[in-house]
Amino acid sequence: MAQEHALASAHRNKGRSITWNKIRKQHIMLWMSVPIMLHLALFQFVPLWGWLMAFKDYRVGQSLWGTEWVGFHHFRILFENPEFLRDLRNNFMMNSMGIVFGTVCSVALAIVLSDMKSRGFVRTIQTLTYLPHFVSMVVVANIAFTLLSPDSGLINELLIRLSIIDESIFFMAKGEWFWVIHTLIITWKGFGWGAIIYLAAISGIDPGLYDAATVDGAGRWKRIQYIIIPSIMPTIILLSILAIGNLVTSGFESQFLLGNPLTQEYSEVLTILALRYGINEGNFAFGTAVGIFNSVVSVTLLLIVNAIAKRYESNLF
Amino acid sequence: MNYKQSLGERTVDWLLYLLLAAVAFTTLYPFINLLVVSLNETTDALKGKLYFIPRKFTWENYTYVFENPVLFRATVNSVLRTVISTILSVFLSGMLAYVLSRRDFVFRKLFGLVLVISMYVSGGLIPTYLLIKNLGLMNSFWVYIIPGLVGAFNVFVMRTFFSQLPDGLVESAHIDGANDFRIYTSIILPISLPVIATIALFVSVSEWNAWFDNYLYNSRNNKLNVLQFELQKMVQAVTNNAASAEDMSIDAHRVITPQTIKATLTIVVTVPILLVYPFLQKYFVKGLTLGAMKD
Numbered sequence: 001m002a003q004e005h006a007l008a009s010a011h012r013n014k015g016r017s018i019t020w021n022k023i024r025k026q027h028i029m030l031w032m033s034v035p036i037m038l039h040l041a042l043f044q045f046v047p048l049w050g051w052l053m054a055f056k057d058y059r060v061g062q063s064l065w066g067t068e069w070v071g072f073h074h075f076r077i078l079f080e081n082p083e084f085l086r087d088l089r090n091n092f093m094m095n096s097m098g099i100v101f102g103t104v105c106s107v108a109l110a111i112v113l114s115d116m117k118s119r120g121f122v123r124t125i126q127t128l129t130y131l132p133h134f135v136s137m138v139v140v141a142n143i144a145f146t147l148l149s150p151d152s153g154l155i156n157e158l159l160i161r162l163s164i165i166d167e168s169i170f171f172m173a174k175g176e177w178f179w180v181i182h183t184l185i186i187t188w189k190g191f192g193w194g195a196i197i198y199l200a201a202i203s204g205i206d207p208g209l210y211d212a213a214t215v216d217g218a219g220r221w222k223r224i225q226y227i228i229i230p231s232i233m234p235t236i237i238l239l240s241i242l243a244i245g246n247l248v249t250s251g252f253e254s255q256f257l258l259g260n261p262l263t264q265e266y267s268e269v270l271t272i273l274a275l276r277y278g279i280n281e282g283n284f285a286f287g288t289a290v291g292i293f294n295s296v297v298s299v300t301l302l303l304i305v306n307a308i309a310k311r312y313e314s315n316l317f
Numbered sequence: 318m319n320y321k322q323s324l325g326e327r328t329v330d331w332l333l334y335l336l337l338a339a340v341a342f343t344t345l346y347p348f349i350n351l352l353v354v355s356l357n358e359t360t361d362a363l364k365g366k367l368y369f370i371p372r373k374f375t376w377e378n379y380t381y382v383f384e385n386p387v388l389f390r391a392t393v394n395s396v397l398r399t400v401i402s403t404i405l406s407v408f409l410s411g412m413l414a415y416v417l418s419r420r421d422f423v424f425r426k427l428f429g430l431v432l433v434i435s436m437y438v439s440g441g442l443i444p445t446y447l448l449i450k451n452l453g454l455m456n457s458f459w460v461y462i463i464p465g466l467v468g469a470f471n472v473f474v475m476r477t478f479f480s481q482l483p484d485g486l487v488e489s490a491h492i493d494g495a496n497d498f499r500i501y502t503s504i505i506l507p508i509s510l511p512v513i514a515t516i517a518l519f520v521s522v523s524e525w526n527a528w529f530d531n532y533l534y535n536s537r538n539n540k541l542n543v544l545q546f547e548l549q550k551m552v553q554a555v556t557n558n559a560a561s562a563e564d565m566s567i568d569a570h571r572v573i574t575p576q577t578i579k580a581t582l583t584i585v586v587t588v589p590i591l592l593v594y595p596f597l598q599k600y601f602v603k604g605l606t607l608g609a610m611k612d
Contacts, residue, residue, distance in 0.1 A: 029416045036409055040431070040432070044439055047440020048444070051444065053444070112337060116337070125338075125340070129341060130598075134522050138545050138548050138586075139583050139587060141553075151365070188344065197606060219326070278446075291441020294441065
């Protein structure tokens with residue numbers, strides 16, 4: 001009995017020593033990865049320590065650990081702040097409008113491109129529609145302000161010439177229009193890039209299917225309806241699911257650059273709220289609480305979506 | 318595919334060509350318009366109605382931008398941050414990706430998991446701001462380089478590519494006595510040009526386009542400004558001024574930059590991008606679809 005035990009423990013030790021040996025043998029790989037992993041941990045995980053601020057009575061210059069706990073006090077203040085609810089609404093509306101309209105435009109572009117016979121033409125269109133994706137949001141904002149300007153902006157001139165309007169509209173000052181204008185601008189920036197993945201999905205369709213459909217007398221529209229759209233549906237669903245994690249709280253750059261004090265009611269989103277209170281006014285606890293809310297909501301959504309996707313895996317993928 | 322087309326189908330074909338041409342026009346034209354404005358004389362440009370050719374042609378705006386010491390300094394900063402970040406980031410992300418692509422690596426699963434978590438969990442704006450402050454990175458050039466050194470997404474795209482290389486490559490190099498660092502630098506990197514080019518493009522574009530870290534961490538020291546931040550200040554000064562014309566409560570002390578200078582600076586920051594991405598198209602399309610399909 002004892003002998004057996006000793007044997008088992010020797011065996012276990014041997015197992016462990018193999019791992020140590022392995023680690024020693026792989027020390028170069030460790031040196032190659034550990035510093036980078038530590039860097040990542042420093043900038044991604046150490047800030048999590050700062051989450052304590054949202055539960056404490058923290059003032060600049062104090063030690064975070066030493067200050068008094070205040071529980072969910074800062075969150076109560078946050079949830080009672082009307083600006084929070086307003087920004088949450090703006091955030092959700094702009095993200096969902098962007099995802100829906102962007103996906104529709106990308107899919108439409110991919111379908112039309114896949115139907116074109118001239119390779120060179122397709123390449124040219126693709127290259128041109130990628131351009132707005134690669135330029136900065138600052139550049140896009142400048143383009144938007146220039147084109148939509150009330151004094152001699154091109155859009156206003158065009159609308160006046162077509163007698164649709166009588167005098168210039170200051171588009172970027174119209175709060176109620178901000179969601180729509182923002183969606184159009186974001187889609188303009190991203191739809192060409194978004195089409196890449198759908199084009200790849202379409203080019204993966206078995207050409208035999210088209211031939212069979214043609215023999216059966218299916219025209220262009222029938223091919224799109226019965227072959228292309230069903231074939232890329234899993235990709236559309238998968239990408240939409242992945243986007244849901246970002247649906248409620250993500251984004252701020254486009255709203256920060258395109259918004260202004262006149263449109264604030266409709267253009268401000270949660271991260272801008274955190275920036276305004278947290279950094280401009282030095283209310284770190286409030287800003288951190290907003291950040292925690294954002295993280296918790298997106299991780300929860302991601303987990304829910306993941307669970308649903310797993311359950312329907314056989315149907316979806 | 319070879320099937321006879323009816324007249325109707327051919328008409329639809331032509332309509333689709335026209336539609337696509339119109340779509341391409343709407344993406345390209347705003348840039349053409351800014352180019353035209355940038356090549357026009359400043360006071361004349363105020364009259365508007367510039368569409369396809371400058372009314373009073375001049376290089377004046379470009380000379381102004383290139384001779385302005387503030388903008389020159391910003392250009393140097395932008396170029397430096399882009400070049401340094403791209404080289405370091407591609408090399409280091411690739412190194413991690415190589416190690417994670419090795420099936421026998423002991424911590425492969427653990428490190429992979431940490432990487433995935435880092436994609437979704439972060440401290441948020443304020444705690445990160447305080448960390449940067451405590452690390453003494455505020456008001457320094459290094460805040461452009463260090464915090465964003467490794468991107469989890471880029472590591473995954475590269476790992477997918479590396480793990481599809483033949484196993485024998487690494488094994489035979491091991492037998493020849495090469496260590497893993499050497500294998501990475503002298504075998505893996507040189508044969509992985511498509512994915513390296515893709516990631517280098519992604520990193521350099523996002524570095525070149527970045528302005529928010531400048532705004533957040535370095536706005537007290539003008540000498541550290543990058544081009545996009547200079548442009549951002551010009552663009553937003555206009556909207557806030559325009560806004561204050563209707564609403565007097567907003568402070569209007571910012572300087573308004575002429576439209577022609579903004580257009581010129583926009584063209585200046587766009588041209589380098591235009592010179593790079595069209596030539597890497599076949600690489601990044603492949604890299605993107607590969608990365609997306611696998612994860």
